[in-house]
Amino acid sequence: MTGSRPRDISPAQLVMLLLLCRLFVLFTYTSRSENNLSGPAVLAAVPLAAAGALLMLLPFFLLRRKAGSDMLTAFWRVGRPFGAALTAACGLFCVYMAASTAGHFSFFLVSTVYQNAKQWVFVLLFLLAAAYAAALGLEAFSRAGGFFFAAAMAAGALLLFALLPEVDLANLASPFLDPGALAAGTLRGVAGNADILLFLLLFPRVRGGSGKTGFWWVALTAAVWWVLCFFVLTALGDYAGTRLFPLQTAAAVANLSVFGRMDLVHITVWIITAFLRAAAWLYCGCTCLRRLFPKVRMGAASALCALAAGIAAAAAAPLWEAAGSAWESGVPLLLLAVAAPLVTLCFPRAKSPVEDGKEAAQ
Known part of the structure; x- marks a missing residue:
């Protein structure tokens, strides 16, 4: 990006937006006995996964240093077939993640709040709202994200304060780590961080963005995750591994005299993070489509992406509960966020068949 546009966002806005997007993953984390780690392993895996995420950002910044443009423009400069194929792949990834967010949104609601409701109703209403936000543009929902970030941090502080009486360090179980389990947990943490691609696609719209922006996003996200995991594990102990949504259970256990049970606050913050995450993925899908x-x-691009995401979410709705997680292997993420920039670096810089001014949706 050669200059700032009126609708660009600040590095702080991007960091806050993506941190909220990552929080959604923690909020909707589902316990599965075959994948559960011990408390110490979880707390050790969080910073290790953060280090892995930083390594995955390196090819992108190397590409920017060479090409001096955003990732999609660099793809197109290699050649039209190469650029079209990778742009389409990124777009499909974005639509899938929007569908995943909608699927988890509806699954959480029918599992914890509206147990007799139909999932497709929530998917439809949710994607309509997210598509409208995406059509308004990145600046619009990023500004809202700043306000929501402050509210989420305040709610998180209240939750942790309410959990203090329940904290028992003995719940962390054995202090000894199983290297194999720790490695597996770290790999799952890196592979499940699909928001890395979200960062790569949104970064060109940041005024004065640099590698520090990526570092602060990863570091702050890891810090928030670590603190939340610590409180949940020490407050619930082994009981956390038996609950479908451990963080929601911890919020239900927490009590403040003024607010009562904190699970209502948790659900409110969770809805906000889900909305912003879906809007961001739909926006990036629109960018690829355009x-x-x-x-x-x-507006038309947003509607088309939301329609595709809705069809995917509705078709996969019966599978969300069994799958428990929308993104397991991490192979598509590695191909698009790491392999594609590295391969592009091997080609000499050529004139882009697409004007640089069209690389981002307005």
Whole structure:
């Protein structure tokens, strides 16, 4: 990106937005006995997974140093077929993640709040709202994200304060770590961090962004995750591994005399993070679609991406409970966020068949 546009966002706005997106993953984490780690292993895996995420950002910044442009433009400079294929792959990834967010949103609601409701109703309403936010543009929902970030941090502080009486360090179980389990947990943490691609696609819209922006996002996210995991594990102990949504259970256990049970606060923050995450993924999907078809307007692109995400979420709705997690292997993420930039670095810089001014949705 050669200059700032009126609708660009600040590095702080991007960090806050993506931190909230990552919180959604923790909020909807589901316990499965075959994948559960011990408390010490979880607390050790969080910083190790953060280090892995930082390593995954390196190819992108190396590409920016060479090409001096955003990732999609660099793909197109290699050649039209190469650029079109990778742009389409990124777009499909974005639509899938929007569908995943909608699926987890509806699954959580029908599992904890509206147990007799139909999931497709929540998927429809949720994606309509997220598509509208995406059509308004990145600056619009990023500004809202700043306010929501402050509210989420305040709610988190209240939750932790309410959990203090329940904290028992003995619940961390054995202090000895199983290297194999720790390695597996770290790999799952890195592979499940699909928001890395979200960072790569949104970064060109940041005024004065640098590698420090990525570092602060990863570091702050890891710090928040570590603190929340510590409180949940020490407050619930082994009981956390038996609950479908451990963080929601911890919020239900927490009590403040003024607010009562904290699970209502948790659900409110969770809805906010889900909305912002879906809007961000739909926005990036629109960006990819408009790269392929520049004449498509933002509103139409948003509607098309939301429709595709809705169909995918509705078709996969019966599978969300069994799957428990929307992103397991991490192979698509590694291919798009790491392999594609590295391969692009091997090609000499060529004139882009797409004007640089069209790389981002307005």
